[in-house]
């Protein structure tokens with residue numbers, strides 16, 4: 001089945017056809033590193049992580065780049081407030097961002113280009129725009145002349161005439177028209193600066209993404225994404241710069257995530273209503289946060305509430321329970337020589353759930369619907385296990401394989417499925433169970449109980465059944 005993507009450029013779902021067969025080149029705008037990353041950012045980056053994972057799962061080679069804005073007005077302002085060097089400040093928060101993404105199990109981008117390491121590329125790009133007549137030098141910087149680019153507004157559907165209503169060039173600004181935007185900013189005293197044909201200064205914000213994305217992904221590529229606040233002006237300006245420079249279409253599919261909201265407002269650094277990823281991770285497992293995000297379609301707004309997170313926590317627990325039920329049942333499962341009604345029913349539920357999962361993901365990465373299918377399979381397997389005494393290995397394996405797919409695409413249960421680790425652990429747990437049984441035989445109950453209790457603290461619960469001792473993983 002083909003994947004359909006909602007393209008912000010056309011405001012429609014379109015069949016996804018990458019420019020090069022079998023390969024997807026995607027660029028996601030990265031953070032401005034001047035503060036801790038919050039759950040609003042996490043919403044966007046987890047959404048794109050799952051999009052990327054699904055494309056990989058479908059067999060595409062994905063080349064993904066994400067920029068770091070490691071110099072800009074906000075960084076300079078914050079550094080002045082705290083008395084830090086802007087470079088060191090950016091370095092610190094860039095490192096924290098990578099740590100936070102790792103903790104959230106977001107796969108790293110293939111390339112993380114940083115502005116300060118691409119100044120010469122940016123200067124070359126601005127020079128080209130100037131040569132082609134789209135850019136001009138003013139007293140305080142170099143500007144892009146918006147009216148020269150005929151397609152301006154094609155992404156955001158904003159008309160230049162609307163834009164300039166009531167707007168004016170502020171005193172001291174060196175631009176010709178209010179709608180023009182900076183490509184290069186000349187340095188004021190004390191600001192970080194680099195040499196350029198227009199004197200010392202630093203790049204404007206939008207130009208970095210045009211320069212670095214085309215450098216690494218080519219003059220045309222497949223997907224460009226970010227939060228919906230970036231549609232205007234950031235992405236609109238990126239299109240103007242890049243297409244003015246190359247003279248042809250740049251990005252095929254524009255994808256934008258809905259906001260994470262707090263009491264009706266966007267979670268943002270400037271409003272101060274944010275919860276950092278670090279704070280959230282003190283209270284919730286990273287997989288709870290992932291599931292919380294995936295419970296909504298990526299384009300819909302998502303409310304940050306305790307109930308929403310608790311709901312995700314319970315859902316995750318339910319799924320882990322099912323996995324444990326399957327794993328434990330595998331030990332008493334038998335090869336099938338015949339199927340009864342229960343097997344047919346369970347098989348059909350798994351088959352239908354799996355199809356629903358793929359259909360939902362193919363339909364513009366609808367993780368909310370896909371998750372419903374996961375629960376349908378989960379419920380069907382649990383029902384099956386209560387119905388039969390000796391489950392059939394083939395049914396359990398089908399369910400197991402489905403959950404493996406969910407794991408790969410959603411980035412949850414990954415540790416659980418790491419077989420080698422599980423194999424080693426399993427052998428050690430079995431050994432401890434044997435030792436405990438021996439201790440009990442020798443009536444050394446204190447030591448035996450110590451083994452049971454300590455294992456429980458590690459998330460391994462022993463259960464004594466008439467058939468012997470079995471173990472289960474529990475969430476602690």
Ligand code: AMP
Nearest residue numbers: 030031032040041044226227259260267
């Ligand atoms: P920034 O560092 O503010 O440029 O943001 C980095 C990325 O996170 C951008 O793609 C933003 O659109 C996205 N983002 C910021 N706040 C939110 C939010 N509350 N909900 C969803 N995405 C957000």
Ligand code: ZN
Nearest residue numbers: 029030209234
């Ligand atoms: Zn960008």
